[in-house]
Amino acid sequence: MSEREENTTHFGFKTVEEEKKVELVAEVFHSVAAKYDVMNDVLSMGIHRIWKRFTIDCSGIRHGQKVLDLAGGTGDLTAKFSRIVGQEGHVVLADINDSMLKVGRSKLRDLGIEGNVEYVQANAEELPFPDNHFDLVTIAFGLRNVTDKDKALASIYRVLKPGGRLLVLEFSKPIYKPVSKFYDFYSFNILPKLGKLIANDSESYQYLAESIRMHPNQESLKEMMENVGFEGTEFFNLSAGIVALHRGYKY
Template sequence: MTDISVQSTTEVESSETTHFGFSTVSTDQKAEKVAEVFHSVATKYDIMNDLLSGGIHRLWKRFTIDCSGARPGQKVLDLGGGTGDLAAKFSRIVGDKGEVVLADINNSMLNVGRDKLRDSGIVGNVHYVQANAEELPFPDDHFDVITISFCLRNVTDKDKALRSMFRVLKPGGRLLVLEFSKPLLAPLSKIYDAYSFHLLPKIGELVVNDGDSYRYLAESIRMHPDQDTLEGMMQEAGFEQTKYYNLTGGIVALHRGYKF
């Protein structure tokens, strides 16, 4: 496998529309607009994650790792893996006989992740692939574990992406979707809304000089399916024994499903 490979897809003109945050755009525009967001924030993505979550994102990711059941010698796909937080941990778990693929549709994020992992001495069992989650360029029944962390909400056709993940997962393998979700309590939801729509863009403007991208990120969270809806989507894609865990009062949820 090459160091960074690109999955090219044929663009099909369509009059269909979808959401980009609270805006409505044509389906063939969304990927380009999402790419612009992450090109803008890539170099300071890790700093902003720590700053905006108070470091709690590390606990969410650790819980995802613990729920993955990954073992030495397995193949893991870290989809939408960005700067490689999960890929780095999986690399140590699967060892020299295993393989981790860090895949992202955005080459700026992928390059930051590659440099970060290599600088920390992680080489050999991690490969980097630029790919669209809706059309994954991997064989059927290939991975033991797939994780997609804070990425699914940015995908244009989530159902198609889930089916694509199901296809490349081995029988007996598991998918873990870590994503922002719907807070369980109304008071928490109000506080979260105030933080997301007022404070978050201001911090983005100060740190990254890009408040609009973080305004989009807040809006994209609100447009993402709630916990039960996403679980149903996973079941429709073929996953069984689905379950989700609410983290930090439902601000984030981890969904898990198996392929049998």
């Protein structure tokens, strides 16, 4: 295998050089940032709110603790965690994309959420935080866009305190064939058309559909988490496995 082949990865169904993927993903989220929340509601028919509520319920987060909402986008989880941890706690909304961070900061300030929230532009593979720092790290609908997922999971493990936990909320593999067939039809025929209609961007939503298909399935992601040191790892299938929540602990 040539050095060029060794340094390639997938961008949706395309094969690209690893360093190029970060740039391509950035272009997608620069494009969709302004309409991100609207599209989430339309494309999931509002169900993403239930998935995120389940994530909050599984977090075990308490008053005064520290949370990293990684790839936190427009801050839905950050808003909830900010209220739970209170002013004695601290929430970091981190995203590699500055357009998403700007939308998130503006949205949360409009909601009156300030004081205990910090905004950091950061790459999940090389988190700029101390070892053993956070009680909880969440990454919702972001891990599939990371170039080196193993490196990102190891970076997350490093910044978690002993006893801390990781929650990965991500699109996954439907567990029933009829659901899978409908989901494929919706993803590749309806989703890009809605992207064009609402956000004037069909290509970004075509990529999002493809990126979901390239993401590890439930068992594979669980194994990846265990390989970097997470224990007590488990996952919960939501909406028949269209989405899964993985949880692991650093002991």
